[in-house]
Amino acid sequence: MTAERDAVAHDAWTLKLTWSGGFFGQFPKSITVAASGHxxxxxxxxxxxxxxxxxxxKLLAAARPEEWHACYGTNxxxxxxxxxxDLKQPRDSRAYHLTWYSGxxxxxxxxxxxLVTALTALGSTKLPACPAVK
Structure with a gap:
């Protein structure tokens, strides 16, 4: 592995935002983003x-997930x-899971x-295809 690939592997992260519910009982939907860009x-x-x-x-470098609560709101x-x-971030060898309700x-x-605003902004995006791996 090259030094660049080592750095990418070390700094690899994944984010997954999932939501469901509402008045009409929407099935779960999700947005997933990885450090690779996928x-x-x-x-x-x-x-x-x-x-x-x-x-x-940049958002993840500024994030302090160790200070986040597991739940925001319970009603x-x-x-x-x-x-x-869900956030998996190797910089501290931990995975984070938190929940909340609208409002x-x-x-x-x-x-x-x-971070949540950036993820939800992707929700209506038509993503371009990933470049072919050589």
Whole structure:
């Protein structure tokens, strides 16, 4: 493995945002993004461009998941959407899982809200195909 590949393997991360519920009882949907740029959104699967990867790298570098709570809000009243976020980030050899309900995101720290906002922005994106691996 080259030094560049070693660095990529060491810094590899994955994010998965899942949501379900609401008034009509929506089946679970998810958005998954990896450090490699591979991503899956409800409408497509493909790759983020270099700018998209860099944006997530920057958000994750600033994130402090060790300070996040496992749950933000516990009241599923009134057909609220439920959300979960899974983060695997080798920099601290831990995996993080947290949950919340729609409307509870105001109690989240700003680094987490920014990450969730970036993930949800991908939700309606048509991702381009990933480049062929040589």
């Amino acid at each position: 991503a899956t959104v409800p409408a497509s699967a493909g790759c983020l461009g270099a700018d998209g990867r860099a944006a997530f790298d 599923p009243c009134c057909d609220r959407f439920s959300y979960s976020l 509870d995101d105001e109690s989240m720290p700003s680094d987490l809200r920014q």
